[in-house]
Amino acid sequence: MTGTTDSCCEGTPAPASPRYWTVDEHLADVLAAVGPLPAIELQLLDAQGCRLAEDVAAGVDLPPFDNSSMDGYAVRTADTARATEEYPSVLAVVGDIAAGAGDLPKVGPGQAARIMTGAPLPPGAEAVAPVEWTDGGTGTGRAADSMGAASGTGTGDEVRVLRPVSEGAHIRRRGSDITAGEQVLEAGTVLGPTQLGLLAAIGRGTVRVRPRPRVVVLSTGSELVRPGDPIGPGQISDSNSFTLTAAARDAGAIAYRVGGVPDDAATLRAVLEDQLGRADLIVTSGGVSVGAYDVVKEVFESYGGVDFRRLRMQPGKPQGFGRLGGTGGVPLLALPGNPVSSYISFELFVRPVIRTMLGAPDVHRPVVRATCTAALRSPAGRRQFLRGRYADGTVSPVGGEGSHLVGALARANCLITVPEETTSLDAGTVLDVVLLTD
Numbered sequence: 001m002t003g004t005t006d007s008c009c010e011g012t013p014a015p016a017s018p019r020y021w022t023v024d025e026h027l028a029d030v031l032a033a034v035g036p037l038p039a040i041e042l043q044l045l046d047a048q049g050c051r052l053a054e055d056v057a058a059g060v061d062l063p064p065f066d067n068s069s070m071d072g073y074a075v076r077t078a079d080t081a082r083a084t085e086e087y088p089s090v091l092a093v094v095g096d097i098a099a100g101a102g103d104l105p106k107v108g109p110g111q112a113a114r115i116m117t118g119a120p121l122p123p124g125a126e127a128v129a130p131v132e133w134t135d136g137g138t139g140t141g142r143a144a145d146s147m148g149a150a151s152g153t154g155t156g157d158e159v160r161v162l163r164p165v166s167e168g169a170h171i172r173r174r175g176s177d178i179t180a181g182e183q184v185l186e187a188g189t190v191l192g193p194t195q196l197g198l199l200a201a202i203g204r205g206t207v208r209v210r211p212r213p214r215v216v217v218l219s220t221g222s223e224l225v226r227p228g229d230p231i232g233p234g235q236i237s238d239s240n241s242f243t244l245t246a247a248a249r250d251a252g253a254i255a256y257r258v259g260g261v262p263d264d265a266a267t268l269r270a271v272l273e274d275q276l277g278r279a280d281l282i283v284t285s286g287g288v289s290v291g292a293y294d295v296v297k298e299v300f301e302s303y304g305g306v307d308f309r310r311l312r313m314q315p316g317k318p319q320g321f322g323r324l325g326g327t328g329g330v331p332l333l334a335l336p337g338n339p340v341s342s343y344i345s346f347e348l349f350v351r352p353v354i355r356t357m358l359g360a361p362d363v364h365r366p367v368v369r370a371t372c373t374a375a376l377r378s379p380a381g382r383r384q385f386l387r388g389r390y391a392d393g394t395v396s397p398v399g400g401e402g403s404h405l406v407g408a409l410a411r412a413n414c415l416i417t418v419p420e421e422t423t424s425l426d427a428g429t430v431l432d433v434v435l436l437t438d
């Protein structure tokens with residue numbers, strides 16, 4: 001058998017080439033480290049946008065009692081059977097019933113009770129004649145309020161009903177919407193305004209949900225200046241912490257921005273210690289490459305539990321992730337500092353983490369196939385994510401490859417994915433496109 005033998009194998013090992021992880025390997029490792037947050041009981045409005053962690057059954061009928069859907073008169077149908085405009089049925093008014101009334105007058109033959117929308121149907125009555133079907137009645141009566149009984153009306157108050165009223169007319173029956181014991185919402189439902197309203201309607205004051213993850217967004221770099229503050233030589237405005245905080249909120253998190261931590265290990269450690277108590281997830285940008293002032297790696301490595309690796313992707317090659325301090329620690333993703341790199345890393349890795357913590361079924365952004373309008377070049381062995389504009393099955397690149405191009409990033413609505421093995425392609429090629437809007 002013939003073969004070559006490297007001199008290294010005769011004693012000295014060859015210098016190990018750095019390992020590269022694929023996007024999919026990295027994503028799988030990141031997602032394996034997190035799961036849905038434990039469910040908690042929240043006040044209704046604090047639960048807005050959260051996903052239900054319980055099936056909800058109604059404890060009451062809705063409506064809870066037969067009630068009127070119109071302002072008018074509660075009547076017995078037989079009394080109105082022959083009513084016409086020319087020969088109205090004249091009924092004695094025995095009471096006034098407002099919404100919230102508790103003590104109700106009994107409506108006997110030849111009688112009616114003035115009733116308001118939402119007020120309980122009094123005993124004896126079988127239907128409601130809207131006030132427009134009557135002469136409006138005589139006397140004013142006094143509407144019973146929610147604290148007291150329905151009053152009698154002044155002696156001699158009466159109403160003329162101008163047409164027959166059929167049984168059940170203008171009555172909303174008890175339980176016609178929801179019956180006690182019925183399941184009204186199922187676990188996993190996202191609580192929007194109408195679901196919260198339904199919970200309130202059935203008398204729930206609190207509800208069990210998956211909470212929104214609390215995400216602390218921290219940008220590092222001694223060159224960073226808060227937007228609006230004066231910029232000195234070599235300084236730039238901190239944009240990443242704004243992009244990432246907004247993106248975290250967009251993904252469903254409660255996000256706290258902690259911008260512009262200088263490249264100083266003691267300061268970074270102090271900020272981290274301060275933030276750990278309120279974080280379900282920490283996201284940082286900057287300091288993950290090989291620069292001399294990349295203190296981020298140094299600090300995170302001192303906690304343990306965080307790995308730094310290179311990915312076969314562009315942009316977004318250097319990445320850090322893990323649980324700060326190891327198992328049981330707060331999950332952390334350390335993203336590269338270049339603004340486009342950090343945003344794309346967020347979309348590919350952080351957003352799925354937040355969606356997983358929320359218990360959402362749609363963890364990933366939608367991917368569609370689209371025809372690219374331009375010829376493209378791409379580095380060998382790296383999956384490239386170019387910024388693009390997608391519409392109607394067609395995609396066009398915006399801006400170039402540079403990971404500092406925030407102008408083009410703000411015009412993009414998708415990421416054009418060029419596979420690892422592709423180094424060039426013609427206009428008209430069909431590619432995967434990650435849509436950045438839902």
Ligand SMILES: Nc1nc2c(c(=O)[nH]1)N[C@H]1C(S)=C(S)[C@@H](COP(=O)(O)OP(=O)(O)OC[C@H]3O[C@@H](n4cnc5c(N)ncnc54)[C@H](O)[C@@H]3O)O[C@H]1N2
Nearest residue numbers: 219221238239240241286287288289317336337338339341
């Ligand atoms: N010798 C090498 N140099 C670099 C490599 C490499 O492999 N070898 N990788 C390059 C790649 S790829 C990337 S991505 C960056 C990542 O660098 P860091 O994560 O260490 O980020 P910084 O050095 O802190 O910053 C990079 C760049 O981004 C700007 N920046 C940082 N933070 C913000 C912010 N909050 N808002 C706006 N802009 C920000 C910063 O000023 C730099 O221009 O490393 C390459 N280098």
Ligand code: MOO
Nearest residue numbers: 315316317341403
């Ligand atoms: O991979 Mo860096 O993330 O090219 O810009």
